[in-house]
Amino acid sequence: MSAPLLSVENLVLTFPAETGRIAVVDKLNLTIARGETLALVGESGCGKSLTALAIMRLLPKPGRVEASSRIEFDGRNLLELSVPEMRAVRGGAIGMIFQEPMTSLNPVTTVGDQVLEAVWLHEKMSRSAARERVVELLHMVGIPDPRARFSAYPHQLSGGLKQRVMIAMAMAMRPRLLIADEPTTALDATIRAQILALLRQLSFDTGTAVLLITHDFGVVNEIADRVAVMYAGMIVEEGTRRELLSHPRHPYAQGLLKSIPRPEARGNKLLEIKGVVPRPGRWPPGCRFAPRCPSAFDRCQAELPHRTTLSSSQGAWCHLVEYEVHT
Numbered sequence: 001m002s003a004p005l006l007s008v009e010n011l012v013l014t015f016p017a018e019t020g021r022i023a024v025v026d027k028l029n030l031t032i033a034r035g036e037t038l039a040l041v042g043e044s045g046c047g048k049s050l051t052a053l054a055i056m057r058l059l060p061k062p063g064r065v066e067a068s069s070r071i072e073f074d075g076r077n078l079l080e081l082s083v084p085e086m087r088a089v090r091g092g093a094i095g096m097i098f099q100e101p102m103t104s105l106n107p108v109t110t111v112g113d114q115v116l117e118a119v120w121l122h123e124k125m126s127r128s129a130a131r132e133r134v135v136e137l138l139h140m141v142g143i144p145d146p147r148a149r150f151s152a153y154p155h156q157l158s159g160g161l162k163q164r165v166m167i168a169m170a171m172a173m174r175p176r177l178l179i180a181d182e183p184t185t186a187l188d189a190t191i192r193a194q195i196l197a198l199l200r201q202l203s204f205d206t207g208t209a210v211l212l213i214t215h216d217f218g219v220v221n222e223i224a225d226r227v228a229v230m231y232a233g234m235i236v237e238e239g240t241r242r243e244l245l246s247h248p249r250h251p252y253a254q255g256l257l258k259s260i261p262r263p264e265a266r267g268n269k270l271l272e273i274k275g276v277v278p279r280p281g282r283w284p285p286g287c288r289f290a291p292r293c294p295s296a297f298d299r300c301q302a303e304l305p306h307r308t309t310l311s312s313s314q315g316a317w318c319h320l321v322e323y324e325v326h327t
């Protein structure tokens with residue numbers, strides 16, 4: 001089996017607090033194979049976006065990636081690269097679609113020039129050649145009449161077209177990995193489906209791997225090959241899309257799926273996961289989901305669970321799952 005394109009090992013992200021530095025992402029591990037789409041799923045505030053920013057080495061200060069962490073991309077530890085070396089990786093080998101296309105684009109610069117800047121940052125070419133490259137990119141992401149749209153300002157485009165511009169910028173240098181952070185936020189259902197279909201097609205056509213950050217299992221079902229479920233700064237379950245959606249094992253993953261509105265349940269009250277996510281620095285000593293878990297027992301309150309292997313691709317960090325597997 002070939003080495004993964006991206007391997008994140010023992011990732012610990014800390015921020016200062018009154019009691020000292022506290023971890024907001026804690027001993028996180030994940031891998032992405034070449035050409036694969038991995039969905040990183042979890043509630044808001046669990047650390048998904050911070051994980052993506054750490055991979056890009058864009059973690060906002062005073063955040064810090066601790067020394068025990070390793071982020072290896074295509075055989076190189078990104079945390080050991082110089083600033084110029086990392087700049088060449090960022091936007092070149094790794095592209096990123098940030099949240100909120102409405103606010104991520106510069107309102108006083110044409111969309112064409114903004115994509116042009118992404119091209120010029122990594123390739124030396126004439127303005128006319130670069131412009132043709134941008135028109136090609138705008139066409140690739142499905143923007144109608146791309147030559148005319150080159151001179152448009154962000155306020156002249158719909159939310160869906162703005163997101164397509166963001167995707168064009170991220171794909172400008174044909175990256176080997178694309179990080180998409182909530183790429184369908186604030187888009188209506190029709191545009192959402194179009195954007196997901198576009199990401200799926202681009203990955204298929206270019207062989208680009210995708211790290212998709214979302215809290216929406218509908219998005220997961222549309223595009224993901226594998227899924228990692230995150231809770232309170234840690235991965236609690238991972239597996240293929242089929243495994244996670246048809247037979248989740250961790251109580252948190254089960255709760256997330258049961259809380260999804262379903263047409264056949266119309267009129268019935270939605271199921272909910274009771275309680276709230278514990279704040280960083282106030283995590284319980286055992287399983288972090290234990291205070292909200294209907295199946296928790298004494299060991300859950302005292303001991304942090306380790307990964308229990310369920311198949312070659314599925315694993316869960318849960319004492320109950322470990323007990324079920326070994327009895």
